[in-house]
Amino acid sequence: MKKTHKDLHRATVLTHGGRPEGARVTVNPVVARTSTVVFDSMATLREALAGRARHERGLLYGRKGSSTGDALEDVITALEAGERTRLFSSGLAAMTCAILSVVRTGDHMLVIDSCYEPVRKFCSQYLAGMGVTHEFFKPDLSDLAEKLTPQTRLVWAECPGTALFEMCDLPALVEMARRHGNVTVAVDNTWASGLMYRPLEHGADMSVIAGTKYLVGHSDVMLGAVTTSAAAWPRLEEVADLMGHSVSPDDAYLALRGARTMAVRMERQQESALRLARWLQQHPLIRRVFCPSLPDDPGYAIWSRDFDGGNGLLSIEFIARVDGPMVDRFVESLQLFSIGHSWGGYESLALPMHLPSTRHLQGLDIGGNIVRLHVGLEDPQDLMLDIEAALSSLSALV
Structure with missing residues (x-):
């Protein structure tokens, strides 16, 4: 008897x-x-x-999907343990459509304060004009219950968070949201990309990923995906069709090709990142390393309970005496870490992070400049030597 995807490990599902x-x-x-x-x-x-009206899959018109896209959607749905998946032209397109499939004029939305910055801008610059109000809540959920109202329709979480990778106790969040009735819970799951974490299994209604990152894995395709529960699917599909969202079969094919190796890539990258994180913790110019798979990270308990592994991301906080120009010099001195946005590809990247523009709530214990590192598939020893050389160039200035 042929095994179903539910019987298989996720690395096998990807294959x-x-x-x-x-x-x-x-x-x-x-x-x-x-x-x-x-x-x-x-x-x-x-x-x-008639089949489309019943939310069934089937070829109808190029904008409404292709057999190549269907194959990729099947892989993501199996990874995320969801009902159905819809592809989008970018991660942000997936996120905004997921939001618009839930909220209406007069609704209230709660957004985790550690969210991806473009989502923050979408709420303030677009949703506000629609008459949708929004508030931010702390990643530790300490203020979530008091901010839920009868008008709250959507709670937007991201786990771990952007830049500092704060963990969120999703089962606890879902329990609080369910007490208020008709509240949808959506999670930006890009960090784990469906392989290391499955929000729907923890009670969420929608899991959103920027497939541009680990799913594609080769820095050559923009892609997003939303996987939903059975209840959330009809409205997401309807809004995506109304807004004309579609993905080319060429991009879907490249993403599917990337997915075949995602398990081995992420395993290698998380091992290298954890090795670098432990090493960087010992450096005198580094005040703190942010990486939830470190045992002394504040979110380690939740990460070890709910996640199957990590990825190649970590952030470093320099001691206070390392100012902005010194951080720029550090980043520019790196030879194997390119300067650039995004992450999840095969290459290592470095980017200074400006937290005041990406946080609304106070209470962050940050005293120095932050640089986010994405650890690629290079040999970790070479990456360590590269970072060591760049840090050495700063030592004489501090």
Whole structure:
């Protein structure tokens, strides 16, 4: 008897999910490039339209999906343990559509204060004009219960958070939200990318990822995805169709190719990142290292309870005497860490983080400048030597 995806480890799902079936097929799905789908009769066309009205999958028009995209959606749905998945042209497109599928004029939304900065801007610059109010809550949930109101329709979480990787106790969050009735819980799951963490299994209604990161893995495709529960799916699909969201089959194919190796890439990158994190903790110019897989990290207990592993991200806080120009010099001195946004690809990256623009609530114990590092697939010993050389250039200035 053939095993279902629920019976398999997720590394196996990544290898076998979405592959063609039959006696003589290619190991990879074809890239189905088309805008037009033709039908052999009006009855067949009406059947396809009726199926879409019932939220069933089926070829109808290029903007509404392709067989290549369907294969990728199947892999992500199996990873996230959800009902269905919708692809988007970027992670932010996925996030904003997920939000708009829930909130309406007069609604109230709660957003974790450690969220991705463009989500913060979307709430203040777009949702406010729609008449949707929003507030931020602390990642430790200490103020969440008091901010939930009868008008709250959506709680937006991110676990771990951006920049400092604060952990969020999602089961506790879901329990608080459910006490207030019709409240949807959505989670930005990009950090774990569905492989290391599955929010839907902890009670969330939607899990959103920027597939641009670890899923694609090669820094060559922009992609987003939303995986939902059965109850949340119809409205998400409706809003995505109304807004014209679509993904090219070429991008879907490249993402599917990246997904095949995501498990081995993330395993290597988390091992290298943890090695660098432990080493950086001992350096005199570093005040603190932010990485939830470190045993002394404040979020380690939640991470070890709910996650299956980590990734290649960590942030370092310099001691107070290392000022902004010195941080710039450090970043520019690195030879193997490129300067750039994003992460999750095969390459190592470094980027200074400006927390005052990405946090609304007070209470952060930050006394120095922050640099986020993404550890790629390079040999960790080479990366350590590169960082050591860049830190040495600062020692004489401090």
